[in-house]
Amino acid sequence: APSDPEPPKLTIFAAASLKTALDEIAEAWRDRTGGALALSYAGSSALARQIEQGAPADLFVSANAAWMDRLDAAGLLREGSRRDVAGNALVLVAHRDGADPAGDSAGDPAPETLAPGADLVARLDGGRLAMALVDAVPAGIYGRQALTSLGIWEATAPHVAQTDNVRAALALVATGEAPRGVVYATDATPEPRVRIAGVFPAGAHDPIVYPAAAVADPAATPETVDAALAFLDFLSGPEARAALTRQGFALPD
Amino acid sequence: MQDGGVWLDPATREALALSLKVALWSTLCALPPAVGVALLLARVRFPGRALLNGVVHLPLVLPPVATGYLLLMLFGRRGPVGGWLEETFGLVLAFRWTGAALAAAVMAFPLMVRAIRLAIEAVDPKLEAAAATLGAPRWAVFGLVTLPLILPGVLAGAVLGFARAMGEFGATITFVSSIPGETRTLPAAIYALLQSPGGEDAALVLVAISVAVSMAALLVSEALASRVARRIGAG
Amino acid sequence: MQDGGVWLDPATREALALSLKVALWSTLCALPPAVGVALLLARVRFPGRALLNGVVHLPLVLPPVATGYLLLMLFGRRGPVGGWLEETFGLVLAFRWTGAALAAAVMAFPLMVRAIRLAIEAVDPKLEAAAATLGAPRWAVFGLVTLPLILPGVLAGAVLGFARAMGEFGATITFVSSIPGETRTLPAAIYALLQSPGGEDAALVLVAISVAVSMAALLVSEALASRVARRIGAG
């Protein structure tokens, strides 16, 4: 409550891809509660490992369910605090030639829904398909799942250029280095140099969710625990949802 | 970022101040052991010399993330060294700026050692012998002859180390995360910006700041070095 | 990874071979310009010297990802330099191991320049003057006196560069991504493994390979260097 004398400062470890949205939400939280937040953005894997090593995080927002699962299994999460706070979609982006730097999508052809057996390779025109690392980085893993379920992974794999994170894949398409790329919708929408050329049919890959949970710290004061749980609630609240939506995130059901 | 530009953005200022603090401390703390190790490698033949040499170079060879991972495992609160340090000296490295300094120092260490070692190998041992015949014990020979003569190399090592520390990112963020005000250095801030849509412009500003700081450090070091060189050289 | 261990894992072997190729080529190609730039910085006072010095150090100061971005902008197919290279020489860097070598070379460049520059500054100009009085024109003085005398420094620079190239990851993957057999070097593989839960053990194996290779390179270089030093020194 805003009347609390001195709310504890929370440290939140969050996947870097959530930065814009979370910064906005943190601002709102501060305005609302006066509580200070320290947000540490990095790759989900690094953050998870740090929590394993006793990092002073009160909350963890991951881009990847697998790492959250691992912390869960290790008993490092506060019982019952885990929830999905956001979702995302995977899209096929294409480089938009210099013609329309304003990023006005009006002239763009409407995105197609990729069908099983679609000839992605032909659309590459000899170029590369940019993706995040397909067996390590979440966006890459989802992408590979999608292409596999469409039955075109085998054919496409030799043409894939993998990057260490999904933003780098986006950059490859944005600079025109790669004609096509598979990225999150949240990354594609604000980038004027790419257009969304395709979307994946529902069920082509596991649902993309961003789980959040409070970290179990036996030394934590009750106030901190309360504040952490309160922030989790706030994350699922209307203000946060609005911010997430503004950044293009889907909302969990 | 409100009106007033990045210069007034407290988060940026915080990151810059932290980067400077981390880079300075890591350079200062790594320099003496770097001189020591360089001396060992350049002058002493001992078993395990090759191993030491290899270990020193490790942070260069490994991807920074791997180095960060190893640091986390060793110096993390639950790591063998980190735990011991905390118990014995109450020194916590994990998720503190001290840890960021450690990571930066480790990454910069091979660069420092090499530069200093090169300088040591260029010192004419005849001068050291002359100092010894004048009654100077080993430490005095080192302090009065060797050290002044390798000063340009030490300076070069310090500059390389400082620059590397200013740019260090992979190992730092993997080891101590990116906690604002504690471990969020400029590179970590740049990374975070690059990870979020529309962050490129803000990232460019940080890049520019980072470049400006390092350029200033370079200029200062060059001026110092040329002064030292003038003293040693034509004199 | 089937039974038989990583040594037989073709993907690992591929990454190792590629890393070696990239590191070797980047070292070899960067060495001559590094010598040139080191000479310029050490010996010539010209306007823009500070700028050149700064530019050389940039890759050290910037987070590798930022360097990778800059490379992409400049040397990508659509980048000003990249496009020109492709048109003029048919040289494509994007998504090729050549691009990885470029990234590695750029990252290693400041280290090489520093080491070589230190060595150049340690050369007694009186020896070069002596060579000139014996009729040796500038290039011969360089080739017959300066270069042999700075060989230990060049070697040290090469080792630093090679090690750095073996460990380079951030700039490489940002610039040329990670394509198995073309640009997927050991560090990229290590990074990938470290991203997924449970990948640590496999990553450690790659780390060990990487360390072993670099140790070997170190040992060879040390042996070479001590041979050179013996020739120059007591002789």
Add this chain to the structure above:
Amino acid sequence: MGLSVDIRHDFGGPGGFSLDARFDAPPGVTALFGRSGSGKTTVVNAVAGLLAPREGRIALDGEVLFDAACGPRLAPHRRRLGYVFQEARLFPHLSLRANLAFGAWFAPGRAAPGEFDRVVEMLGIGPLLDRRPGALSGGEKQRAAIGRALLSRPRMLLMDEPLAALDEARKAEILPYLERLRDAAGVPILYVSHAMAEVARLATTVVAMEAGRVARAGPAAEVLSDLEAAPALGLRDAGALLPGVVAAHHADGLTEVEVSGGRLLLPRMRAAPGTRLRIRIAAQEVILSRTRPEGLSALNILAGEVVGLRVGEGGGALVQLRVGEDLLLARITRRSAAALEIAPGAACWCVVKSVAVARTDVGRATG
């Protein structure tokens, strides 16, 4: 023809030194003589092109090497001057053999066959050829440095105290070689030395420097027999140069040399009868007598006439005598000068020991 130097230069810094040197060095050997710190090396460096004087001009055989005002500033490697530095400056990374060969790689034309071996032999560095400079003694380094300069086939040699680190025997082997170079090959030499014996033997021209200025310059025979120049050159080292011609070799190991004032018997030398020589007679080794002395072990007694007398401090006096057509200097005590009534015009017998004229004191005359 020859070398012409006319330069001014200042070194800044505490106790700064300023040089103002002007002299002409005709072909032959020009000795730069002067106390430590008088500016000899600075002059040689300027001639070699290693130092650009603030002001002035340097020309060799009519070709301007350096002109501070507007003219050329020839790079050192285009001057083709073989420089033997005061410190050996051998290349530490090259074997002695490669050090010696270094200059020849860039010299135009081809070496005289056997030249390398001759030089190595003369310098006594044959067994050391495969060593590196770091493993040589001080004198060995210096010899190698001499060889390196000689073998670069220079059009002029600059030698800065080349023999200072060497023993007498070794010097006696190198000096004749330098003489042959001067006479047969006609290579001019600018020669810095503190040793008057070397200077007197080799030099055709003497330039005495004092505190950055040329105190006295001129033909060696003239300067060395000059009463006024003697203090500047050092009294102990005063001594005149007599030109002579080998007359005969005697069975008992002596060589007879004809000088304008008579005949001298000197220790045997390898020079065919008829060879022209120059013989340094150190002033302190000449004994004067008003009557012709008899029964002395000294074999050479020449008749002379006193030309000048200079009484110095400390009980000594320097006497200049005409012996035949040449001038001789004798250093005696003031007491003797008084006792013998030495004065201009007085007739005197000059006693010179044969052996006092050391082998290093006898040089071949130029041209």
Add this chain to the structure above:
Amino acid sequence: MGLSVDIRHDFGGPGGFSLDARFDAPPGVTALFGRSGSGKTTVVNAVAGLLAPREGRIALDGEVLFDAACGPRLAPHRRRLGYVFQEARLFPHLSLRANLAFGAWFAPGRAAPGEFDRVVEMLGIGPLLDRRPGALSGGEKQRAAIGRALLSRPRMLLMDEPLAALDEARKAEILPYLERLRDAAGVPILYVSHAMAEVARLATTVVAMEAGRVARAGPAAEVLSDLEAAPALGLRDAGALLPGVVAAHHADGLTEVEVSGGRLLLPRMRAAPGTRLRIRIAAQEVILSRTRPEGLSALNILAGEVVGLRVGEGGGALVQLRVGEDLLLARITRRSAAALEIAPGAACWCVVKSVAVARTDVGRATG
């Protein structure tokens, strides 16, 4: 007491050199004499502790500095030997002043007041104190190196050709200082030199080296007047040492010195009557006569008796004579030896010019 050296060492490599040196150096100045490459610097390095010989033992004043077998190997800085290197080896990063002061920082005890200024004055490097070695001439560097060693208050001085780069006048200023050091301060000196004049003046002991071996060692007066040792030391440089006592100073600038065989008139010297001196009479400056010569400018005529004769190659002969209680050497031609019927037992007059005995030839006698 004194230094005792007994070492063996081999350098590998092409034309490898092997050293086998054994000599004792009693207090005073021990001259290491020998041709270039004979191993002098190697011996000095071993004494200084900069080279550990393969085998042997070095002791100073009874204290073992080095014993290859089992004993101590004292580090150089514990030996407290002031070493003047053949090349100056000044510290390039320190001013001349700091270079000079370097040794004093580590020496036990306090410097004699004014010592620094005295040394600087004697070496003539006062105006250069604030310069760095890079801005000094060759001779200036060498003088600074001498000063540095002197000011380190060593218990022994090792000097490797310390005066080679200096002019005669400068040498004449430094030699008396070294003498005072030897006599007044009792600092023993191991002195490497090619210059016999220096050796003869300073040395109380002479060690002649040849190709890594000690060819002859002994008290200076004995070795220098020894007919057999003369070739090893260089014939031109042969000359005996006569002990003498200052008898009187004359108004005409001469000093009278009493030697066992009579009185010598020498150029004036600054030494009170009664001072004991040693005077080097170079063999080639002695003229022999069977009858007492008259009317010569040479003032010193001593009666002697031939002890030995050594006929060399090249027309020369070396004669050893007893003059009073001491031995004198004279170098004359074979022809004169025959003409004068020089043979052991023959009575002879020895003519020595006053001025031929240069100031550098007269030293104070030890102790």
